Amino acid sequence: MDDRPPQPPTPELARDGRSNGGTALVDAPPSDPARRLGLDVDGLLAPHVAAALAALDGTAPLMAGMARYHLGQVDATFGPEPPVVTRAAQGKRLRPAVALLCCAAAGGRPDVAAPLAAAIELLHQFTLVHDDIQDESPSRRHRPTVWTQWGVGQAINAGDALFAAAHLALYRLRTTGVPAELTLRLGEAFDRMTIEIVEGQVLDLGFEGRPDVTPDAYLGMIARKTAAIVRFASWAGALLGGADEAAAERFGALGLALGLGFQVRDDALGIWGAAATTGKATADDIRRRKQSLPILLLRAGADRADRDELAAIYAGTEVDAVGVARVLAMLDAAGVRTAVDARVAALHDEARDALLAAARPGPNPARDALLSTVEGLAVRDF
Numbered sequence: 402m403d404d405r406p407p408q409p410p411t412p413e414l415a416r417d418g419r420s421n422g423g424t425a426l427v428d429a430p431p432s433d434p435a436r437r438l439g440l441d442v443d444g445l446l447a448p449h450v451a452a453a454l455a456a457l458d459g460t461a462p463l464m465a466g467m468a469r470y471h472l473g474q475v476d477a478t479f480g481p482e483p484p485v486v487t488r489a490a491q492g493k494r495l496r497p498a499v500a501l502l503c504c505a506a507a508g509g510r511p512d513v514a515a516p517l518a519a520a521i522e523l524l525h526q527f528t529l530v531h532d533d534i535q536d537e538s539p540s541r542r543h544r545p546t547v548w549t550q551w552g553v554g555q556a557i558n559a560g561d562a563l564f565a566a567a568h569l570a571l572y573r574l575r576t577t578g579v580p581a582e583l584t585l586r587l588g589e590a591f592d593r594m595t596i597e598i599v600e601g602q603v604l605d606l607g608f609e610g611r612p613d614v615t616p617d618a619y620l621g622m623i624a625r626k627t628a629a630i631v632r633f634a635s636w637a638g639a640l641l642g643g644a645d646e647a648a649a650e651r652f653g654a655l656g657l658a659l660g661l662g663f664q665v666r667d668d669a670l671g672i673w674g675a676a677a678t679t680g681k682a683t684a685d686d687i688r689r690r691k692q693s694l695p696i697l698l699l700r701a702g703a704d705r706a707d708r709d710e711l712a713a714i715y716a717g718t719e720v721d722a723v724g725v726a727r728v729l730a731m732l733d734a735a736g737v738r739t740a741v742d743a744r745v746a747a748l749h750d751e752a753r754d755a756l757l758a759a760a761r762p763g764p765n766p767a768r769d770a771l772l773s774t775v776e777g778l779a780v781r782d783f
Contacts, residue, residue: 434773435498438766440511442498442518443491449519449573453566463551467559468566471530471547490542495778496630497522499659500638502774503652505767506760509642516573517587517641521634523567524591528598530560535606543680564595579641587637594633601626608692612712616697620661628660635659639759651759655752655771662748663778668693669741670782672732678783687728690715694744695737696728702735749779 435442450472457465466479473490476482482490497518504514532538533546534556540546548556571591574584604622608614635656639649670679671686672695686693700708711731714724732738752775760768 434770434777435502437773438502438505438770440498440501440505440767440770442494442501445501445512445515446494446497446519446522449516449570450523452573453519453523453570456569457562457566463555464558464562467547467551467555468562470550471526471559471563473542473544477545477550486544490544492542494522495663495774496525496634499631499656499771499774500634502767502771503635503638503655504642506756506765506771507639507642507644507648507652508761511767513577513579514638514641516570516577517637518634519573520567520571520591521630523563523570524595525630527560527563527567528602530556530563532602534560535602567591574641583640587640590633590637594629597625597629601629611692612700612708614692614697616694616701619692619694619697623664624657624661627664628657631660631663632656644759648759651755655755655759655775658748658752658755659775659778662745662752665694665741665748666745666778666781668695669738669745672729673738674782680783684725684729687725688720690717690720695732695741698737698740699728699732699735702737703731707731745779749775 454465454468454472457468459465462479466475469475470477470479471490473482473487476486500514500518500521501511505511529541530547533541534548534553538546539549546556547559551559568588568591571588572584574587575581601622601624604618605626608619608622632653633656636649636653639652644652668686671681671691671693672684674681674683676682682688687696696711700711703711711728714720714728720728753772756768756771756775760771
C-alpha cells in the first residue's frame with residue numbers, strides 16, 4: 402500500500418515572492434534560507450500551534466498561560482508580548498524549518514507537513530521547560546524561565562501540557578490530507594524519538610561531575626538529546642513529501658549529522674564565541690564547568706599532570722578568571738579548537754552529502770535552501 406499523502410504539484414517560487422501553490426510567503430532577510438526561498442515557517446506553524454494550545458484553555462487558565470508565556474506569546478501577567486519579544490523567544494525554529502524544507506526537497510508541498518512541523522516545535526519547547534528546571538536556569542532568551550515565575554511544580558505541569566499539545570498538532574495531519582496509516586506511523590516514531598531525547602537527558606545529567614566521560618560517549622549522548630529530533634524532522638518531512646524509504650533514510654542521515662554539528666558548534670561557541678554575538682561571556686562554559694566536547698577532547702589527550710590540573714580547576718562550584726585563562730591556554734596548546742572546528746566541518750560535509758544523495762534531482766529550490774542552511778550553520782557565530 403502506498404501510504405504517502407496525495408501531492409499536488411510542487412509550488413513554483415517566483416522571483417516576486419509569490420507562489421502558485423498557496424505556500425505562505427514573506428520578504429526574506431538574506432540570513433534565512435527558508436525565507437529567501439519564500440517559505441514562511443512561522444505562518445505555516447501558527448494555525449496548528451494555535452489549535453493545539455486552544456485545548457489547554459479550560460478550568461485551569463494558569464496552565465495555558467504558562468505554556469503561552471514560555472512560547473513568548475504573552476508576558477507574566479498573560480498580556481500580549483510585543484512581536485519583537487515573541488520573535489526572540491521563538492528562537493531559530495530550525496527543527497520545524499528542516500521538516501518543511503525536507504518535505505519540499507522531496508517533491509512535496511510544505512503546507513502538507515505544517516502540522517508535523519508544529520508538533521516538532523511544541524515538543525522541543527516541552528523539553529526546554531523541563532531542561533530549565535533540571536539545569537536551574539533562571540532565564541531563557543532574556544526572559545525569566547517558567548519555573549522561576551511559578552515554581553518547579555507548576556513548570557512541570559506546563560511542560561507536560563506542551564507535550565500533550567505537540568501530539569494534538571501531529572494529529573492535525575488529517576487536515577492536510579495525510580492518510581491515517583502514515584499519521585499513525587509518524588506518531589509512533591514521534592514517541593520513540595521523544596524517548597531518545599529523554600534518554601539523552603538522563604545520560605547528560607549522569608555525566609555531570611564524572612571525570613571518565615569520553616568524547617565518544619558524549620557524542621552518543623548528544624545524538625539522542627539534540628540530534629534525534631532533527632533526524633526525525635528530516636525523515637518525517639521527507640516521507641510527507643513523497644520520498645521512498647531509501648530516500649527518507651538519507652534525509653534522516655542529513656538530520657542526524659546536522660543536529661550533531663549544531664551541538665558541537667554550540668560547544669565551540671560556549672568557549673570561544675564572542676560575547677557581542679552569543680549574548681554570553683566568552684568562555685562562559687568553562688566558568689560554569691560544563692563538560693562539553695572541547696573539555697573532553699582536552700582531557701582525553703592530556704598527560705597525567707594536565708588532567709590533574711584540569712580536575713583541580715573544575716573541583717569548585719565555579720571557575721574563577723585565573724582558572725578560565727589557564728584552561729583556555731591548555732586548550733590552545735593542545736590544538737583543541739582546530740580539532741573541534743574540523744569535526745564541525747566534517748559533520749556538515751556529511752549532512753551536505755546526505756542531502757545531495759536524498760533530494761529530488763534537477764532544479765530544486767528547497768534542496769538549495771537546505772544546502773545554504775547547512776553551510777550557514779557550519780560557520781554561525783551565535
